[in-house]
Amino acid sequence: MKFYTKTLLILLLLTGAAHTLHAQSTVVKGTVTDAKTKEPLSFVTIGFAGSTQGAATDVNGRYTLKTNDKFDQIRITYLGYKTVLKNIEAGKEQEINIALVPDSRQLGDVVVKSAKKKKYTNKGNPAVELIRQVIAHKEQNQVQNYNYAEYKQYERMVFSLSNLSEKFTQKKIFKNYQFMFRQQDSTAIGGKTLLPLYMEEKLSQNYYRKVPYTQKQVIEANKQVKYDENFVDNQGLTTYFNRMYQDINIYDNNVSLLSNQLLSPIADHSPEFYKFFITDTIKDAQPKLIELSFTPRNTVTKLFEGRIYITMDGNYAVQNAVLTVNKNIDLNFVRQMEATLSFEKNDDGRYHLSQSDLKIEFGLNKNKGGGVFGERLVKINNFLINSPRPKTIYDGPAQVIANNADQRDDSYWIKSRPDTLDAIVASVYKNVDSLQTIPSFKRTMDIATLFLAGYKNFGPFEMGPVNTFYSFNPVEGFRARLGGRTTTALSKRYYFETYGAYGTKDQKFKYFLSSTYSLNNKSIYSFPQSYIRASFQHDTKVPGQELEFVQESNFLLSFKRGANDQWLYNDIFKLDYVHEFQSHFSYALGFKTWNQSPAGALQFQNLLPNGLLNNVNLIKTTELSLQLRYAPKEKFYQGKLYRTPIPDKYPVYTLRYTQGVKGLIGGNYNYQNVVGNISKRFYLSQLGFTDVSTEGGYLFGKVPFPLLDIHRANQSYAFQFQSFNLMNFQEFVSDHYASITVDHNFNGFLFNRVPLLKKLKLREVVNFKSLWGAVRSENNPTNDASLLRFPTNSLGQATTYSLSNGPYMEGSVGVGNIFKVLRVDLVRRFSYLDNPNAPKMGIRTFVKFDF
CATH class of the missing domain: 2.60.40.1120 (Carboxypeptidase-like, regulatory domain)
Structure with a gap:
C-alpha cells in the first residue's frame, strides 16, 4: 500500500x-x-x-x-x-x-554636441575602425568564398507614372479606368498617386561554382507586360530596365547604378571618400548589431549615404543596409533613390543576401510635377552551400530559359510568389492589355512613335523615317525622299523595305528595295536574329563617311563644313545571311556586287601609256564576306532602325574578312581585306569611365584607291565617336592601318571641386584619336600609272593622301551634361596640318541622355 x-x-x-x-x-x-x-x-x-x-x-x-x-x-x-x-x-x-512605421530619419539629424565643434577625422574614430574591420572581412562574407552555392530567386519590377495630380487622373482617357491608379502614403517615394504601366516577374534557380567559375541562372517562370511591338521593343525594354536596376552587391568596391558606378560604403578605400558615425547599438538582436551611418565628404560626388548594420559576432558582416543618395548628387533626372538590403545567416555562421529592394523616382524637374517611379524587388530563399551538383548542371550558357517559362498561369504565380501582391499591382497585366484597346491611347502611342522613332504606322506598313524626307547636298541639290517598310501585322517571316528619292540639281532618281525572310519565325528586329536578306540600292554616297545610328539622308547631316563635292553614284546588290546565338556570338555571310561611278567634283582618272589622262567612269567589284562578332553579356534596346547599345564593362569583338573575286559577275579585281575591332568600357570608380576602341586592317592585292580603306571622316558639326572629327572626307587612304580611340568621362570628378561648375553639375570629358597606316608601293599611283590617281581639287591640289609622315592625331576637351543632354567639345588636330583645307580646330556637339 x-x-x-x-x-x-x-x-x-x-x-x-x-x-x-x-x-x-x-x-x-x-x-x-x-x-x-x-x-x-x-x-x-x-x-x-x-x-x-x-x-x-x-x-x-x-x-x-x-x-x-x-x-x-x-x-x-x-x-x-x-x-x-x-x-x-x-x-x-x-x-x-x-x-x-518607416523611419524618416536622415543623416542630417545626427548632431554631435561639443563645447567646440570638432573637425571630422579618420584618426581615432571608432566608426572608421569598425568599417576597416568590415573591409578586412569582406572576402570571407562574399558568396564567391563558397565552393558551391545555389538558391531560389524571385524578382519583381514595377514601373509607374508617379506624383500624379488630380487633374491628370481625371482626364477623359482614364474615365473608365480609375481602378488603374494606385494610392499610397504621400510621403512614400513616388508621391500619393501612381499609375502602374509595366511589370515583370521572374522565378529562377541559380547555381554558383567557384572552380571552374560558373554562375548559371535557370529561369523557370517569367511574366511581363506586353505592349504592341509596332510601338515598343518589349525585349529591349526589359533589358534596359534590368540594366538600370542592376543587382547591388555592397561587398563590391563599386556598385553599378543607372549606368554609373558608385563607390560602396565598404569599398577598400571608402574611409577616404565617406564620413562614418556610430549612431546606434542594438544589443537585444542576435547577434548584437552596430548601426553605422555614413555620408559623402563631398555631397555632390557620386556616392551613397545611409546606414548599415554590422554584426558583432566576429564576422563583421553586413546584416542590413539602407543606401540613398543626396539630393545634390550629380545623377540626372533622379528625384529619390533608396536601396534596402537584408542578409540572412547561413548554417556556417556567415551571411548571404536574402532581399534587395531598389526604388528610384525620375523626373524632368527634381522638385515637382509628374515623373516615373520604378521598383525592383529581389527575394532569395532555399540558400544551400557547398553541395555540388552534377557537372551537367553547370555546363552550358549562363542563362537558360525553360520552354514553358512564359506560359505559367495565375495559379502557379499565386502559389510560387514569396509574397502577396496588392490588388492594383496584381492587375497590371490585365489593365495594360485593356489600356491598349483605348483609341486615344493608340493615337498617343502613334504620335510618340512618329516623334521619337520617325515612323508613322498604317498597320501592315509604316512610313518613314521622317528625318530623311528632305535634305540637301552639293551634288543632288534639294533631295526629296519617301519610303517605309512592312510590319509584323503583314507577316512575321517576310519583310519588305523601300524608298525613292530625287535630286533637283542632278535630276536623277534614286531608290532602294529589300526583301527579308526570317528563319526563326520571329521579327528580324528581335534578338537573336536569323534571316536572309536581298537588297538593291541605286543612290549616292560620300566616300569615307561611315555613320552609326544615323541614316545618310538625315536632314541634319546636310550641314557640313568645308568642301563636300566629291561623291559617288552606287549600284549595290547584296545578299546577306545573319545568324545570332543566345551567347551573343554571331556570324554573317555576304555576297555583294558594287558598281561605283564618280559624281560631283570626283573624277576617276589614270594615265594611258601615251601619257594622256583617261577618265574611268565605272569600277565594278564582286565580293564575298564573312563577319564574326562576339559581344558577351551585351545589352541593347532595339529601335525602329538600329540597336542602341547599353554601355557596359564587357568587350565587343568584331572580325570581318572580304574576298574580291575577279571575273565573277563582272568583278574587275582580286583582293582580300581583313579588319578587326575591339571595343570596351573601363570603369574607374570615382574617376569616371573610359571607352576604348582599337581597330586594325590589312588589304592584300592590287586595287585602285576607291577600294582601299578610306578612313572614316566627319565634316558635320556633330561629334562622332567612331570617326575622325577634323579629317576631311576621303583625305586619307591605306591598305594597312591601325587606330585607337580613347574617350574619358570624368563624371564631374574635377568640376565638383569648383563651386559654380559644381552647382551646374557639368561633367568634364577628354578624347584622343590616332591612326597609323600606309599604302604599299604596288597600290600607290605614283609608282603605277595604270592605277587611278588620288583625287585633286579644282586648283589641282591633292585631296587624298597616304599616312606617310607618321600617324594622324586629334584630341578634344569638352563639357558634358549641359542642360542634362548636351556635350560640347573643342577639337584640335595635331598632325598633317599642311594639307589643303585641313582644319586646325573646331567645335563639335553631341546630344545624349545620361543619368
Whole structure:
C-alpha cells in the first residue's frame, strides 16, 4: 500500500511539474507588416527585450518566439523602420501582429554636441575602425568564398507614372479606368498617386561554382507586360530596365547604378571618400548589431549615404543596409533613390543576401510635377552551400530559359510568389492589355512613335523615317525622299523595305528595295536574329563617311563644313545571311556586287601609256564576306532602325574578312581585306569611365584607291565617336592601318571641386584619336600609272593622301551634361596640318541622355 501511495505521489508531482513547466513556457507568434503598404516584411529582427533571445521573420513576414524565461516585452527592429516595444503575457501562447512605421530619419539629424565643434577625422574614430574591420572581412562574407552555392530567386519590377495630380487622373482617357491608379502614403517615394504601366516577374534557380567559375541562372517562370511591338521593343525594354536596376552587391568596391558606378560604403578605400558615425547599438538582436551611418565628404560626388548594420559576432558582416543618395548628387533626372538590403545567416555562421529592394523616382524637374517611379524587388530563399551538383548542371550558357517559362498561369504565380501582391499591382497585366484597346491611347502611342522613332504606322506598313524626307547636298541639290517598310501585322517571316528619292540639281532618281525572310519565325528586329536578306540600292554616297545610328539622308547631316563635292553614284546588290546565338556570338555571310561611278567634283582618272589622262567612269567589284562578332553579356534596346547599345564593362569583338573575286559577275579585281575591332568600357570608380576602341586592317592585292580603306571622316558639326572629327572626307587612304580611340568621362570628378561648375553639375570629358597606316608601293599611283590617281581639287591640289609622315592625331576637351543632354567639345588636330583645307580646330556637339 505504501508503494502505491508513493508511486501516486511521484506521478502527481511529475504531472504538476510538467504542468508548471508548460505554464511557464512563453510563445509569441504573428506577422510583421509595413504600416503604410500593408506588405509583409521579411527578416525583421524580433527578440525578447533585455535578452539575446530572438528570431527573424520569414519571407511572408511570419515569426515565432519561444522561451521558458520570464519576459514581459518583445522588441521589434528593422532597418529603415522605427523600433517597436510590445507588451506580452509571460507563460502564455499569444499572437501579436505588428505594423512597422518607416523611419524618416536622415543623416542630417545626427548632431554631435561639443563645447567646440570638432573637425571630422579618420584618426581615432571608432566608426572608421569598425568599417576597416568590415573591409578586412569582406572576402570571407562574399558568396564567391563558397565552393558551391545555389538558391531560389524571385524578382519583381514595377514601373509607374508617379506624383500624379488630380487633374491628370481625371482626364477623359482614364474615365473608365480609375481602378488603374494606385494610392499610397504621400510621403512614400513616388508621391500619393501612381499609375502602374509595366511589370515583370521572374522565378529562377541559380547555381554558383567557384572552380571552374560558373554562375548559371535557370529561369523557370517569367511574366511581363506586353505592349504592341509596332510601338515598343518589349525585349529591349526589359533589358534596359534590368540594366538600370542592376543587382547591388555592397561587398563590391563599386556598385553599378543607372549606368554609373558608385563607390560602396565598404569599398577598400571608402574611409577616404565617406564620413562614418556610430549612431546606434542594438544589443537585444542576435547577434548584437552596430548601426553605422555614413555620408559623402563631398555631397555632390557620386556616392551613397545611409546606414548599415554590422554584426558583432566576429564576422563583421553586413546584416542590413539602407543606401540613398543626396539630393545634390550629380545623377540626372533622379528625384529619390533608396536601396534596402537584408542578409540572412547561413548554417556556417556567415551571411548571404536574402532581399534587395531598389526604388528610384525620375523626373524632368527634381522638385515637382509628374515623373516615373520604378521598383525592383529581389527575394532569395532555399540558400544551400557547398553541395555540388552534377557537372551537367553547370555546363552550358549562363542563362537558360525553360520552354514553358512564359506560359505559367495565375495559379502557379499565386502559389510560387514569396509574397502577396496588392490588388492594383496584381492587375497590371490585365489593365495594360485593356489600356491598349483605348483609341486615344493608340493615337498617343502613334504620335510618340512618329516623334521619337520617325515612323508613322498604317498597320501592315509604316512610313518613314521622317528625318530623311528632305535634305540637301552639293551634288543632288534639294533631295526629296519617301519610303517605309512592312510590319509584323503583314507577316512575321517576310519583310519588305523601300524608298525613292530625287535630286533637283542632278535630276536623277534614286531608290532602294529589300526583301527579308526570317528563319526563326520571329521579327528580324528581335534578338537573336536569323534571316536572309536581298537588297538593291541605286543612290549616292560620300566616300569615307561611315555613320552609326544615323541614316545618310538625315536632314541634319546636310550641314557640313568645308568642301563636300566629291561623291559617288552606287549600284549595290547584296545578299546577306545573319545568324545570332543566345551567347551573343554571331556570324554573317555576304555576297555583294558594287558598281561605283564618280559624281560631283570626283573624277576617276589614270594615265594611258601615251601619257594622256583617261577618265574611268565605272569600277565594278564582286565580293564575298564573312563577319564574326562576339559581344558577351551585351545589352541593347532595339529601335525602329538600329540597336542602341547599353554601355557596359564587357568587350565587343568584331572580325570581318572580304574576298574580291575577279571575273565573277563582272568583278574587275582580286583582293582580300581583313579588319578587326575591339571595343570596351573601363570603369574607374570615382574617376569616371573610359571607352576604348582599337581597330586594325590589312588589304592584300592590287586595287585602285576607291577600294582601299578610306578612313572614316566627319565634316558635320556633330561629334562622332567612331570617326575622325577634323579629317576631311576621303583625305586619307591605306591598305594597312591601325587606330585607337580613347574617350574619358570624368563624371564631374574635377568640376565638383569648383563651386559654380559644381552647382551646374557639368561633367568634364577628354578624347584622343590616332591612326597609323600606309599604302604599299604596288597600290600607290605614283609608282603605277595604270592605277587611278588620288583625287585633286579644282586648283589641282591633292585631296587624298597616304599616312606617310607618321600617324594622324586629334584630341578634344569638352563639357558634358549641359542642360542634362548636351556635350560640347573643342577639337584640335595635331598632325598633317599642311594639307589643303585641313582644319586646325573646331567645335563639335553631341546630344545624349545620361543619368
